[in-house]
Amino acid sequence: MKKELKYSIIGAGNGGMAMAGYLAMLGYEVSLYNRTLANILPLIENPFISLTGEITGTGILKKVTNIMKDAIEGADMIMVTVPAIGHYQIAVEMAPYLVDGQVIVLNPGRTGGALEVYETLRREKCDKNITVAEAQSLVYACRTTSPNSVHVFQIKNEVTMASIPSTNITYVINQLKPAYPQFSVAKDVLETSINNYGAIFHPAPTLLNSGHIERGAPFEYYIEGITPSIGDFIEIMDRERMELGHALQVDTLSAKDWLYETYGAKGNSLYEAVQNNPAYMGLQAPKGLQIRYIFEDVPYSLIPMASIAKELGIKTPAITTVINIAALMTGKDFYEDGRTIERLGLKGLTINQMHDLARNGKVIKDGGKEKEGVA
Numbered sequence: 001m002k003k004e005l006k007y008s009i010i011g012a013g014n015g016g017m018a019m020a021g022y023l024a025m026l027g028y029e030v031s032l033y034n035r036t037l038a039n040i041l042p043l044i045e046n047p048f049i050s051l052t053g054e055i056t057g058t059g060i061l062k063k064v065t066n067i068m069k070d071a072i073e074g075a076d077m078i079m080v081t082v083p084a085i086g087h088y089q090i091a092v093e094m095a096p097y098l099v100d101g102q103v104i105v106l107n108p109g110r111t112g113g114a115l116e117v118y119e120t121l122r123r124e125k126c127d128k129n130i131t132v133a134e135a136q137s138l139v140y141a142c143r144t145t146s147p148n149s150v151h152v153f154q155i156k157n158e159v160t161m162a163s164i165p166s167t168n169i170t171y172v173i174n175q176l177k178p179a180y181p182q183f184s185v186a187k188d189v190l191e192t193s194i195n196n197y198g199a200i201f202h203p204a205p206t207l208l209n210s211g212h213i214e215r216g217a218p219f220e221y222y223i224e225g226i227t228p229s230i231g232d233f234i235e236i237m238d239r240e241r242m243e244l245g246h247a248l249q250v251d252t253l254s255a256k257d258w259l260y261e262t263y264g265a266k267g268n269s270l271y272e273a274v275q276n277n278p279a280y281m282g283l284q285a286p287k288g289l290q291i292r293y294i295f296e297d298v299p300y301s302l303i304p305m306a307s308i309a310k311e312l313g314i315k316t317p318a319i320t321t322v323i324n325i326a327a328l329m330t331g332k333d334f335y336e337d338g339r340t341i342e343r344l345g346l347k348g349l350t351i352n353q354m355h356d357l358a359r360n361g362k363v364i365k366d367g368g369k370e371k372e373g374v375a
Contacts, residue, residue, distance in 0.1 A: 003028045005175065008075035010090060011082035012040050012064075015107060017150040018142040019079055021049030024059025026179055031063040033071035035086075040064050042147035052145070053152040068093045077103050077175060080117075081138070083292045084110040084300035091117045095124035102130055103172055105161070109134025110296070111196045111304040112339045114189040118164045118361045119345065133163035133172050136192040137262075139182055141279045154279030156262045160186040160195065166359035188358040191250040199301035200238050200255045202293035204322050205230055207329065209285065216287050222280035231271025233318065238270070240316040244309045249351055289330070298326045299338030307341040 005028060009020040012034035024030040034040045043049070047061040065071050072078055072094060082090055087106065094104070098121070106113045114134040121130060141153040161183045163169040169185050176183050186192045201222070206213065209225045219225060226234070238255040245252035259265040259273040267273030274280060286293065302323050309316045327334055341347045346354050349363065356363040 003178070005178075006074055006076050007031070008033065008072045008078045010071065010078060010080045011086075012043065013081060013083075014142050014144050014150065015138045015140055016079075016081035017049055017144050018051065018055075018140045018152055019081060019107070020061060021051045021057075021059040021150060022055055022152075023179055024049065024061050025051065025055075025057040026059075028179070029062045030059065031065065031071050031075065032061050033065055033068060035066055037066040039147075040066065046148060048148060050149040051152060052149065053142070054154050055152045069097045072097055072102070075102065077105060079105050079107055081107045083296040084113055085292070085296050087113050087117050087300075088120055091120035092124055095121050095126040098126055098128045098130055100129040102128070103163075103168075103175070104130065104132045105172070105176075106132070106134040107139070108137045108196070108198070109189065109192060110198065110300045111193040111302075112189075112344045113193070113300070114162070114164050115193075115344050115358065115361075116339065122361070131163050131165065131168045131172060133161055133169065134189055134192050135183065136160040136186065136195050137197055139180060141283065143283070153282060154263065156182055156279075157264065158182055158184055158261055160184050160192055162186040162189045162192045162358075164189060164359065164361045187250065188355055190248055190355060190358040191245075193304070194241065194245040194248060194250050195252060195258075196241075196301050196305075197255055197258055198297055199305060199319075200234050200241065201226075202297040203302060203326060204234050204237060206286070206289070206291070206293040207322065207325050208233070210289060210329065213285055213287070213289060217285075219285050220281065221283050221285040222274050222277070223283075225285055226271060226274045228269075228271045231269060231274065235270045237318040237322070240309070240314075240319050241305060244305055244312070244314055244316070247312050247314055247351075248308070248354065294326050294330065295332075298323055299334040303334055303338035303340060304344060307339075308344075308346060311341050311347065 008031045010033045020032045043064040050058045114132045118132040144150045166188045205225045242252045256270045256273045263279045265273045265277035353363045
């Protein structure tokens with residue numbers, strides 16, 4: 001059945017393929033954008049996506065393109081699934097073509113994604129009435145299996161979402177609900193940013209399994225890669241994340257409890273919950289270290305957490321250790337391009353002012369002068 005809402009999916013990776021195929025299968029008009037033309041040529045020639053696993057069916061796409069203007073023209077909901085490293089550039093490319101009423105949803109925003117995109121649009125002189133939302137995580141655990149197919153291991157039971165302006169989040173959730181009843185309201189994008197579980201589950205297990213990964217040894221990333229001792233370490237990271245959340249006065253949930261709420265996975269420890277999570281079974285480890293688990297999650301997940309924590313006087317030895325190991329192993333200064341507190345526009349703000357910025361995209365500082373977001 002034809003649905004009135006029109007979707008544009010930005011990014012033809014694992015999540016983008018699953019989202020585009022699923023929405024098209026439901027009967028929505030779906031356009032799919034990918035910057036690299038070579039990666040979508042099979043989809044341009046045969047614009048369908050087959051889904052297997054928890055979702056079974058085929059979706060026919062309205063348009064597949066590497067031209068941003070064509071991709072977002074007429075779209076009501078613009079679902080961004082590219083890694084966080086691409087959020088800034090995607091916002092720059094979208095800015096000239098956005099129109100009043102369009103909603104951009106980052107799937108996910110990692111830490112500070114909506115703040116970065118919202119302010120980038122303002123800096124690029126986009127004066128349209130645009131809502132920028134971010135999901136706390138990607139709704140799917142999935143992998144592409146061919147240029148025209150994707151396997152969905154599991155769909156998360158619940159994913160929180162917030163928006164700038166925060167007053168628009170109920171509208172956004174209601175628009176998405178027929179396709180994604182999993183989305184629920186978070187207070188603001190600080191809450192979704194701090195409850196970024198990719199920061200916990202991606203960089204540390206990757207680095208601590210780097211020997212196997214660089215040799216190309218096949219193993220299941222979560223089930224075999226997270227051993228009891230690695231589970232203990234990432235629980236320490238998670239406690240640091242939660243301490244930051246409490247300081248910022250946002251609702252936080254431990255990674256262990258999140259596994260239960262999201263997947264129904266139970267355990268007395270994080271390690272046990274991971275082992276009891278059917279969604280993680282069969283998910284293979286990457287074949288090298290040049291992956292988003294390091295080059296996205298360190299600068300766009302861990303660095304903003306460590307940077308904000310430092311500003312608030314909170315020690316994060318486990319998180320900082322992972323950042324430092326990643327830098328030493330790759331030879332890259334992740335702070336150079338990472339989402340530091342300065343780049344997020346949060347430097348020098350009180351907790352209340354940080355929430356003003358997260359809810360409205362601006363804050364009134366002392367003296368009545370408006371301070372915008374990302375510097």
